[in-house]
Amino acid sequence: MKILTLAARNLTRNRRRSLATLLAMTIGLMAVLLFGGYSGNINLGLQTGFVRSSGHLQIQHRDYFLFGSGNPAAYGIVDYQRLIRTIEADPVLRPMLTVVTPTLSLGGIAGNFNAGVSRTVLGSGVVVDEQNQLRQWNDYRFPGAARLLPLTGSAPNGATIGTGVARVLQLCGELNVKHCPQPAHEAMDASKTATPTDLAALGEASQNPAAPAAQAGARIELLAANAHGAPNVAALDVVKAEQLGVKELDDIAITLHLRLAQQLIYGQDTPKVTAVVVQLKHTAQMPAARERLETLLRSQFKAQPLAVQDFATLNPSYGQITGMFAAIFGFIAILIGAIVLFTVGNTMNMAIVERTVEIGTLRAMGLRARGIRQLFLCEGVLLGAASAVTGLSLALLLAYVINHSGLTWMPPGNSEPVALTVRVWGEWGMLLGSALGLLLVAAFSAWWPARRASALNIVDALRHA
Amino acid sequence: MSILQIRQLNKRYRLDDISVPALTDIQLDIQPNRFTVLSGPSGSGKTTLLNLIGALDRPTSGEIILNGQPLSRLNDDQLADFRARQIGFIFQNFNLLPVLSAYENVEYPLILAKVPPQVRRNRVMELLAAVGLADKAQHRPGQLSGGQRQRVAIARALATNAQWILADEPTANLDQATGAAIIALMRQMQHDLQVSFIFSSHDPQVLAAADEAVFIRDGRIVESRTLASQTHPERAYA
Ligand SMILES: Nc1ncnc2c1ncn2[C@@H]1O[C@H](COP(=O)(O)OP(=O)(O)O)[C@@H](O)[C@H]1O
């Protein structure tokens, strides 16, 4: 106890130096925490985005993930309704579930035959209400209400397309897409001939006031190979062209109602889906849910080679981005750790030189070498602890200020700027880890000077000028 | 109370590659309960001898037996514990801990000796009163004069009831009057507490107050004598 008092008072001796050391550590800890909070928020935002669009887990044909995109129809899940019922009724899974919904992916060619243009597209057939429910997921309490699928409330043959698809199909005018370059002469033709469809779409939309994006509309044909390889065509009313952040997706995506997608691919045959999307209340439940799902698949659906995939596997960019942030975070933490190491080490070394006579005096009075070591170690740790407290407090304060400043930024792959948020409050693991790390580094850097002080020859120390 | 025995003591300092003798063949008994002064010119080896007696340093050869304990048999931690209990130090520059109050400075060796808090409290106040600083207990060294600091240092040296108090030129940094007052105080404490003081000094005032004087020159004892004028009958010792 006396050592602690002595250490604390010694720190007040050279106030300016102690404060400078404290400041260096405080700023370092703040930098680590704010960057951690920023990248942590991005990771959670990314995760939220993926979980909202593709759930936590998907049950797919074992080979679908690797080979399915070439011919989705060949990897359909038979009897998927029973699978969904089984999952929803399962006593282990039920308490974890928010949504279980089927989707059907399909490849095809979308054409605006009025304008004589077409392109290959990747379609997904979805159950709109359940997709909207998926989008409600907000376990990390991001601000803003979940946006409904633009397909909501549309006719059975309604569809939405990426703005890139709209551009190629020359439907920007009809769909009110802004910033959409068009070849001038062709655009003239297209807008003339497209007028009747436009009106028709408006008419359909007006019967359904819930449709949010139905001021505009266009008709396209979607040509796809059915399950037997024969071509099949569906006429779709495009209710909206949606900007999708990733250009590759924006240029190719089309979303339609599951029923229509199934008719297109399976016609009169038993309808199948390519995936059953399972969304959980909390991401932490994923391992348990996955294990249970696999057990169910093995015991009750062994006729089909089904597998469970998690969102990180399905969206490799998640792992890439979180990995990148982890690497940057690690780099910053190591850099700051090194700065702390040298700052504290330097401060302690200077203190030892200044207090050499005092060290000799303490030893003369009967303090053991270990006591000297503890004293200086204690001073280093106290400096670290004080910096941890100020660093944590200031990081929380600054995070609050940033989060309420109204600053925005444009994340990669996003179509709209989002609020700049640093998630520090509530990230107890990061807070505790960084503070402990700081303490550890401070203790480590005080260790060598403390050892040196304790090993001083007493007589030499007392003679020190 | 036993005699301090110094036997065949040699101390050489190593300077770069050569070894310089600081003390040569010191053979000396110091009686307890006395005021003993080690006298000699600067550089004669007084501090070196005091440091060896105080178990702060190890001799090149020879032995010191203090309170029946041959110091050469103790390891570093044992020496520290020995100092904590058996020896008190008074320094030329007072060497108080600047961040501690007068009270805390006197208390510190008691904490090292693991004395319980209540006992500590009484002892510290008693000693501060004895050195005339009861009202300065909460002052830090920086707020005290040189004489006052040395008084605190004397109280600190006496705190643990150590039998031997070693003082290296305790008056060298004080003016004549203050030095005289400090010598009188030490004399008084030595008498009241029945402890043994060993000084190094070339201050004639100190020499005048001593019971025993050991004269050192170039690391050798040139003379050792009892100063008759200071021999008090009640302290006559067999
Ligand atoms: N640590 C040391 N290293 C080298 N030489 C020393 C050391 N301490 C003392 N000496 C030398 O030993 C001799 C005695 O010194 P010291 O004991 O300090 O004398 P005094 O206290 O009588 O002035 C001097 O010549 C001094 O230079």
Ligand SMILES: [Mg+2]
């Ligand atoms: Mg000296």
